[in-house]
Every structure is written in C-alpha cells, then in structure tokens.
Amino acid sequence: MKKAIYPGSFDPVTFGHMDIITRASQIVDELVVGVLNNSSKNSLFSLEERVSMITEMTENMPNVTVASFDGLLVDFMKEIDATIIVRGLRAVTDFEYELQIAQANHVQNSDVETIFLTADLQYSYLSSTIVKEFASYGGDISNFVPACFIDRIYQKYETK
Ligand code: ADP
Numbered sequence: 324m325k326k327a328i329y330p331g332s333f334d335p336v337t338f339g340h341m342d343i344i345t346r347a348s349q350i351v352d353e354l355v356v357g358v359l360n361n362s363s364k365n366s367l368f369s370l371e372e373r374v375s376m377i378t379e380m381t382e383n384m385p386n387v388t389v390a391s392f393d394g395l396l397v398d399f400m401k402e403i404d405a406t407i408i409v410r411g412l413r414a415v416t417d418f419e420y421e422l423q424i425a426q427a428n429h430v431q432n433s434d435v436e437t438i439f440l441t442a443d444l445q446y447s448y449l450s451s452t453i454v455k456e457f458a459s460y461g462g463d464i465s466n467f468v469p470a471c472f473i474d475r476i477y478q479k480y481e482t483k
C-alpha cells in the first residue's frame with residue numbers, strides 16, 4: 324500500500340497542481356494533498372478556503388483526500404502513515420530548493436522518499452503567484468485555474 328503526500332501552499336490551487344495530483348494519483352495507492360498552514364506566509368486564501376477548493380477539484384478522484392497540516396512534514400507523515408512525498412518540478416529554479424528539502428527530509432526519516440514529477444509543458448510557467456499577479460490587475464486567469472474559482476479569486480481583489 325503506497326501512501327503519498329503532495330504538500331504545498333496551494334494559494335490558490337492551479338491547473339498545474341491539478342495535473343500533478345492527477346498523475347500522482349495514478350502512481351500511488353492513496354494520495355493526500357497536504358495544505359500547509361504556514362503562519363509566516365501571508366496567504367490570500369485562508370487554510371479552510373484552500374482545503375475546500377482542492378476538495379471540490381478532486382471530488383471525482385477516489386484515492387485522493389485533502390488534509391491540512393502545520394509543523395514538520397515528516398511528523399505529519401508519521402501521523403498519517405505516508406512514506407512518499409510528491410513534488411512538481413517546473414524548471415531548474417525549483418530544483419536546488421527541492422533537492423535540499425528532499426535530502427533533509429530523508430535524513431530526518433530514512434523511510435521517506437521524495438518523487439518528482441516534471442510539470443506538463445503547458446503548465447510549466449504556471450504558479451499561484453502568477454495567478455495572483457494577473458488577478459490583482461483584473462487579468463484573464465481562465466487558463467490558470469478552473470472556471471468555478473475565478474470569481475472567488477477576483478473577489479479577493481475586488482476586480483472584474
Ligand atoms: P510551495 O509553497 O510548497 O512551493 P506550491 O503550492 O507553490 O507550494 O506548490 C506545491 C508543489 O506544486 C511544488 O512541488 C511545486 O513545485 C508544484 N507546482 C506548482 N505549480 C506547478 C505547475 N504549474 N506544474 C507542476 N508542478 C507545480
């Protein structure tokens with residue numbers, strides 16, 4: 324039974340995240356999308372809002388669940404009995420940080436392995452930051468996030 328966690332801020336979740344969730348869910352038996360409650364990061368969406376958006380997005384995926392966590396990822400993984408971390412790699416700029424974190428997590432717990440999925444070419448430019456940047460100026464974000472989230476994102480900036 325291979326249980327994995329896909330951790331992130333997901334502020335907000337994008338088509339790029341969704342692509343990783345879909346592909347990872349086909350590799351492992353159970354995938355938990357772990358939404359980080361990071362108090363030091365100023366997030367646009369509350370933890371509850373981020374969890375509920377991902378829950379909506381994944382409702383037709385039977386082996387995917389959504390949970391929030393704070394503190395160390397390796398500690399949360401022990402709690403839920405997961406041993407695999409899934410991360411997405413968009414460009415070399417992601418690589419250095421990801422490599423360090425993956426190695427640090429493995430040192431913390433040698434049962435923990437990180438697997439990287441390369442971003443789909445059509446989403447390799449896409450990040451939550453890009454979504455927020457465009458939305459803040461009322462730009463078109465329909466290629467970035469599902470249609471049902473567009474108004475919710477604009478509302479945060481009171482644009483459109
Ligand atoms: P974090 O704050 O941990 O970087 P994010 O929500 O930005 O959280 O990203 C979570 C994970 O999703 C990271 O592994 C990131 O590299 C990956 N990711 C983000 N955007 C994309 C994308 N467009 N395609 C593939 N992976 C992505």
